[in-house]
Amino acid sequence: MIDETDRNILIALADDARLSLKELSQRVNLSAPSVSERLKRLEERGVIRAFTLDVDPSALGYTLQAIVRIRPLPGQLHIVQNLLDQVAELVECDKVTGDDCFIARLYIRSMEHLDRILDRIAEKAETNTAIVKAQPVRRRLPPLA
Structure with a gap:
């Protein structure tokens, strides 16, 4: 399962997967290193499988x-x-x-x-x-x- 912070990270990335680590950390009120570590754990657990491109x-x-x-x-x-x-x-x-x-x-x-x-x-x-x-x-x- 994921906690509220992980949920907020996923919501922000679903809206814009190109967010910089700095912008993402500001959106979820954490330091950039903390967000980076959470992203790493989400990827290792298979919650985040890829960062994709949306083409029209x-x-x-x-x-x-x-x-x-x-x-x-x-x-x-x-x-x-x-x-x-x-x-x-x-x-x-x-x-x-x-x-x-x-x-x-x-x-x-x-x-x-x-x-x-x-x-x-x-x-x-x-x-x-x-x-x-x-x-x-x-x-x-x-x-x-």
């Missing part, structure tokens, strides 16, 4: 986003998983229970672009695709209680 896909020409449910055909699970791993436009993929085995998020430039990607796995899996209209809840931290 539309600025790179990816104007559409799709969620694709993927159901491999019998005996094709590992082949499909390997195929998915090779799709650069696929930015997230969860292996799930239920009728589908995978739920993937893709950034695409056009519907034709989506078709070309899905054609790569069409012989190995069934797909069901939804185009994302908006993302009312962006990726966020789980409750830190």
Whole structure:
């Protein structure tokens, strides 16, 4: 578990992972060495896995986003998983229970672009695709209680 200070550190970093140690220490009312030690412990415990970059896909020409449910055909699970791993436009993929085995998020430039990607796995899996209209809840931290 984490204490209130660790919680405040995580909240501040979730808002801006580029905060300097000085700025972060001011936000949580600790000295820079104390914050540095807490960060080190949070990383060692696996609470903090990475400091990431948030890029706007539309600025790179990816104007559409799709969620694709993927159901491999019998005996094709590992082949499909390997195929998915090779799709650069696929930015997230969860292996799930239920009728589908995978739920993937893709950034695409056009519907034709989506078709070309899905054609790569069409012989190995069934797909069901939804185009994302908006993302009312962006990726966020789980409750830190």
